[in-house]
Amino acid sequence: MREPATTAVVGVAGVAGALAAWQAVSAGEVLDSTSFPPPTEVLDALVRVVGESWFWTALGETAKSTLLGLLITVAIALPLGAALGLSETAFRSCRLVIEFLKPIPVVALLPLALLMYGTTLQMKLVLICFGTLWPLLMQVIYGVQNVDAVAAETARAYRLRRTRWLVSVVLPSAAPFIATGLRVAGVTALLLSIVTELVGGAAGLGLQITRAQSAADYDELYALVVITGVLGIAVNGVLRRMERRTLRWLPEHREVAA
Amino acid sequence: MRLLGRSDAGAASADAREAAGTVISVDGLGKTYGAGEDAKVAIERVDFEVATGEFVSIVGPSGAGKTTLLKCLTGLLEPTTGRISFEGREIAEPPARMAIVFQDYARSLFPWMTVARNVELPLLDKGIGKAERRRRVGEALEAVGLPGTERRFPWQLSGGMQQRVALARSLAYKPDCLVMDEPFASVDAQTRFELEDLVLELRHAFGMTVLFVTHDIDEAVYLSDRIVVLTRSPAVVRKILEVDLPRPRDQAATKGHQRFAELRTELLELVQTQRPTSPRPDA
């Protein structure tokens, strides 16, 4: 059995190898080194960027819209999903509507949202909420619907009151589903935030990337992209850890799509 | 050490088997997991032999390293010390003339394949033609009492039936030796009796040597010619029991035999009590 230490070392070696390859290609004659700066220049730019105040403002904007959008979505999805999950009639009525709204590429609404709200935070939030609500809603519903039948019967046998039933049985049982939904929603919220900034021109990291591109500050461009990637890893990591903790409450019989 | 049941109803075949020789030879086998301080000695030292056509059970308390022993015997795991020979040659990987039936049939049969495909799988890429493969599959399924199930899927069958499919798979392979790892542990009692009798029938019909790992005392005594009793890990051979019950065995008659009760009690005591301080493999 390989130890985690060896795996980590090999992983670092892999990254180092990729960086070395990048350096070699960039330094060679194959590509124009202005448009494709080597990792050393990108690293310099990265260090420089992190010292600038506009960067932190932009990061703040992205973080703000992501978190706020997620919060709003959760505030709607949890109660609504619980209500729909517990009522067969309500669920069946709404199912088709949700299933139709879910696969609509939210980006298609960007021009409309820009028209209605301009490049404001509100525009970002509308898109983020629309894009994250439906999948999360379905996950909450599934979680509530999938309360263990034996647990349900035990609760009925002991005549648990409604609120206690919800809090002590339904919520823990649905938690893994909700946590998975939350992870996906969080990642999507960040993604949509970046899209509204990059394509729509709202304030945030995405806007800075576009700006760097127009100003032909290519090393800054690459640095910002790398930082965005790191941000993505951070968001994913935090949410995954939360998800894993809730999965421990129940026997781990489910796999998660990466 | 190689004596077979004397009061054997199939005495003629017993003599023939004795003359046939040793199929499996385990010589000073040991297996240690890990190294240094974390080293876990699963098997300290095991020696025994299995003659052609014998039915030998391996029994021990849980955690005795029975599965480890089995994996070494079948070439799935490399022993730390000692040698295992099968048909005269030392094992480095699973031998061709040996077939294994695993305990967890749900995971050893493949749910995306039909019953026929599952049974046929070991025969693929071995130079056996399609018609011949189909014939063998049909025969094997017939032999285990599942004719006509070729196009079903394992998950459509009951637990007992699935284990029969696993048996059929090993039969189609036409092995000299059948190795079974607690095959009936996950099956209900009634089905277990049926499957036990099935194994005995098949062994008689196909003349195979059988190595059978189990924790079920009654099962071991009912099925075997000899029983290798292991101690808890670090495991050694506690004793090798001769089972001199008459064949053919019968669930009601044999288990009503007084000798059955005696053997059963002796085996139970051997398994349940602590290992002796100076272990020596019994001859």
Next chain:
Amino acid sequence: MRRRARIVALELWLPVVVVAAWWTLSAGSQSLYFPPLETILEEFRATFLSSGADEHLRPSLVNLGLGYGIAVVTGVVAGVLIGMNRWAAAALDPLVHFFRALPGPALLPFAIIAFGIGTTMKVWIIAFTSLFPVLLNAIDGVRGVDPTAREVARAYRLGRLRRIFAIVLPSASPQIMAGLRVGLQTAILLMVVSELVASTSGIGFFILQSQQQFEIADMWAGIVALGLLGCILNAAFGLVERRVLRWYIATHGEVVR
């Protein structure tokens, strides 16, 4: 029979009411943002259901098909190869995770620098971004193959290729399908995004152009078109998934989420 009819009615009443409400409430509407549904549908028919479909629908679908197709083939093949080799998996893990976590649209400026604007850029960015969910799930799926399954393969001395196609691939297929599902969402997203920036064709471009020219009904028609496309593709994927994973659904009750 009556029960069946009740269930169908229960599932349909709300969608019907919503569409009907939209229709009636927006009829004769003067609002800039919400033209009459009737007008929208008329524009939709004119643009996408007639011969005009070629102009915008086809380029979008072609790019999507090519990009997603490349991602799927590359992702599955590479995923299997990498997943079966512990060293390769360990070495490539951080890189794969990085690109999987990076929001795809962030690569758009880079794509434009590298490939200009046009089909190549679009196919590249669709392929590159949807590759990683597929790849990651394929690697995980292969690594997660049941040890008992592997043992059976060894016990019965199966050859390498047979092992991969008869055991490893089917065993990993539930996880791989989950990756393909996420990959499809990503592909659709990048298809639209790449058409909203520096493009002269495609449904995304059509929506943007309509918005810029204040042809709001046309814009909505484009949105409806994308919505339908999303629905149809997802439904089709669901059908394929249920067929391929019949055995998994039978033993687990549902697909990997």
